Amino acid sequence: MVERRPRLESKVAIVTGAGSQGDGIGNGKATAILFAREGASVLLVDSVAERAEETLATITAEEGEASVFQADVTSADDCRRMADAAVERYGRLDILHNNVGMSMRATVVDVTEEQWDRIMTLNVKSMVLTSKYAIPRMIESGGGSIINISSTAGLRAHSSTPYTTSKAAVMGLTLSMAADHGGDNIRVNCIAPGLVSTPFVGPRMDEALRERRMRATPLGTEGTGWDVAWAAVYLASDEARWITGVVIPVDAGLTITSPVTYSPLAPQQQH
Numbered sequence: 001m002v003e004r005r006p007r008l009e010s011k012v013a014i015v016t017g018a019g020s021q022g023d024g025i026g027n028g029k030a031t032a033i034l035f036a037r038e039g040a041s042v043l044l045v046d047s048v049a050e051r052a053e054e055t056l057a058t059i060t061a062e063e064g065e066a067s068v069f070q071a072d073v074t075s076a077d078d079c080r081r082m083a084d085a086a087v088e089r090y091g092r093l094d095i096l097h098n099n100v101g102m103s104m105r106a107t108v109v110d111v112t113e114e115q116w117d118r119i120m121t122l123n124v125k126s127m128v129l130t131s132k133y134a135i136p137r138m139i140e141s142g143g144g145s146i147i148n149i150s151s152t153a154g155l156r157a158h159s160s161t162p163y164t165t166s167k168a169a170v171m172g173l174t175l176s177m178a179a180d181h182g183g184d185n186i187r188v189n190c191i192a193p194g195l196v197s198t199p200f201v202g203p204r205m206d207e208a209l210r211e212r213r214m215r216a217t218p219l220g221t222e223g224t225g226w227d228v229a230w231a232a233v234y235l236a237s238d239e240a241r242w243i244t245g246v247v248i249p250v251d252a253g254l255t256i257t258s259p260v261t262y263s264p265l266a267p268q269q270q271h
């Protein structure tokens, strides 16, 4: 029988936004938990330490290895200290999972300059800063994997121009970083989650909207943070050693359909 080894055995990972802003399991929290289950030592980075502490409690209860690092990923100084902390605590750095992001509904007419700058700073500049300080540490470790969390909102209009613009920028950043750092043995990939049910969107959803979001996809089922996290495990692992510069939608097929091709009729009524 072939022995199955944990996919991230002896790797060191940073997960930004490793807590959840509400009850339940968000993308960052699920990813941190799965990384630890797959054998990684995980630095749980969050601006709200108590949120990361909750993730830590789950990982510790499962006898995984992790610790909390409070940091604001829009601060260059915090990002430098974060990369240093991973190496000081665990001896190396192999994986950077850039999960922090925030949505905002507005048109270019409605949005204020301050709101625009805040979204671009939180969703894009933060990933530049975390990578700026993580990459030299990964090079010291022989290479690594960076995963940037975008959104299907970066692939199609979503009534949220600042968010869509920032998430499309995350895809561009991914491609460019992948080309720049392939020679350093650093892979850079992107996940575009679809209409996932997480605390990130929970407070803005009633049951009817939840149902509509589910039915908007070919699979017709609800996605969770775990679905996003499993894609991240794969991209972080050596199994993805030949994959860089890609954007993987985790969206139940949302981006391959449109309102025109999606039939609202029940299956027996379709022809």
Ligand SMILES: NC(=O)c1ccc[n+]([C@@H]2O[C@H](COP(=O)([O-])OP(=O)(O)OC[C@H]3O[C@@H](n4cnc5c(N)ncnc54)[C@H](O)[C@@H]3O)[C@@H](O)[C@H]2O)c1
Residues within 6 Å of the ligand: 016, 017, 018, 019, 020, 021, 022, 025, 026, 027, 028, 029, 045, 046, 047, 048, 051, 052, 071, 072, 073, 074, 099, 100, 101, 102, 103, 122, 149, 150, 151, 152, 192, 193, 194, 195, 196, 197, 198, 199, 200, 201, 225
């Ligand atoms: N849930 C969805 O439907 C969905 C869909 C597409 C993309 N996404 C993307 O997923 C990511 C977030 O997922 P989540 O479920 O983990 O969200 P979340 O908001 O529940 O958790 C993120 C964590 O990030 C922390 N955080 C916020 N600002 C920070 C900062 N400046 N520095 C450090 N930490 C900070 C928060 O305290 C929170 O604990 C975002 O990039 C979002 O755009 C979500």
